[in-house]
Amino acid sequence: MLVVLPTAALFLRVLDETSEQKNETNLAKQGVEYLGALGGLVTSLAESQSSALQNVHAEPASLTAAVARVQGVDERLGEDLGTTQRWSGLKEKIGRLPGVTGDSATIYEAHVEVSDLALELYAEVRDSSLLNRDPDSDIWYLQEAVAVNMPEAVTHVSRMGDMANRVAAAKTRQKPPLQIEFGYEVLAVQDVAAELTDNLQEAANVTTSATLSGNLVNNLDRFRRGIEAANRGANFGGPPNVSAMVTAQSTLTTALTALSGVVLQEMNSLLEERTDSLNYRQIEAWILLGVAVALIAVATFWTRTRGRQSREPAADSGDSSREVSVQGDSGPSSPAGGYGGSPYDPVPNYGDVPNYGGSARQERSGALR
Template structure:
């Protein structure tokens, strides 16, 4: 009973620890799958930007970069889509990407078709981010990194692409009303680019300030500078309020695409490393908990057996002592042959001072010289 009363609370405590560790491991594994999906999704944004620019220039064929990006995301969604709940959204996005080459009409129609697809791509980023629970991570560096990768970078690249194309559309617009409407849209995208770069810079700085990674700060700074230079070049080429510089925009688009790929690779690798380290620590804690549980059970069982052995030893000695006492008593009584004093004596036959008088002895009657007659008082 004592063993049960001690083992059950101990086992319950360790099982609770193991359950907590198991929950954290499942959470970390889900986030690792989210990062894996993001690795495949990152090239899609820049590929859609290329497709939009080429379509506005009259190229109807799908760019090779977009075909490759779609294939990578399709593979990732086939492996991870059910777990991350992205299958429906990716299917819708893929269908609309496939219909882009068939879109006809003026530049505004083509532009709006690509805007719809770009928004769906950004929503897919949000879906991966939320369903993998990366946006719920309590570790500061991971949270800031996922915010940069899933929100700031894709939104900024999409805004830069739209800004560049709208600048060209403003320059090509013939009507005053159409030009004014496009100028409004261009101004919105220019502001979105500025806000996106500022937020990206702040988040990456916060991640570098609060991390144990020895490589995050150095890798982030170099690639972030390249990314920002590409955005600044795009801003100069768009020349908001004036005539756009087409050659500058083309160069900026290429620079930005390369910088995006490098920065996304670095940030996703850093996130993956941090999550791998967390998983290793959780695996160690799980093994440690099982080992401690086993040691605790063994110690409790040993203590129980020792206590039972200690309790039975006094009882055995007491029984042996009682048996010895009875044996001694029997042995002493057996030497006397009876249980009381000898008959006719007080205090036993061997006591010379306590002899019983021989009153009424027949040899004393009628022999005056041999005995005395009893007195009348005695009679």
């Protein structure tokens, strides 16, 4: 029992920790799946914003498909991730976008509100899935890139391009405030691009994945080229080059979509490896417990067998001594009387002494006298 109880306690502790880590890993995988659906939604909202500013109020087909995809994912995972309520509010806001009318500022602000809600849903997913507290450094940097930097980059790139169009179409008196807002979006794109590059570089430096670095290089280079094109189109100090901005926006959106797919795939692969490792630890714990129980059973059987064997010779030795003492007291070699018989016999047994001649008779006659 002194061996079994500590072994069982250690086993239960390892099993409990492993089960908890498996549950957290499964929750993180659900978060990755949800983030994949949100990536298409953010891109579609950017397209819807640009279309609405061009007086196309019908909901784009890409946005309809993206909403349906997120709805399906939320129906399966929303309860575990706690996103259903927030998603329902965002979905309702998206459904109202085609009915928004007024000037470009009104339409733009309505889409900005919806895209901000989408970014908040990103934050909800990464928090409830525990991705923002992941113990592995590479996964942490990747989730920061795909759940914070990339959706912000898509959002600010879209606003930058749309603000360039608004500046170009604005009257002279309306341009100064729009140019300030346009400059803010350009700087926001540069800042988020720098943060995205740093996070991906850190992930590549610390990762255990053999494919992450190679998969990131081409898409990250394409994204950087898009940033450079956007800076040229922004034309600080002068009017923005709208055509250059539109081209840069398309390049950046395509690069971010591809980059997001690569990062999500790498995160899922790393989480699968973690799950396999935890399953192995669980099986190993069961095997070690079985070996410990088997060793204890063998040791118990061996100890009892040795104890039984050590008691049997002692019992045999006691029986033999009793038998010898009995034979010594009343065996056939004992004389029937005289000195060989009872010690209280008063008559010496001289008759058993051999007769060797006269000396013997003299000793007898002397004794009689």
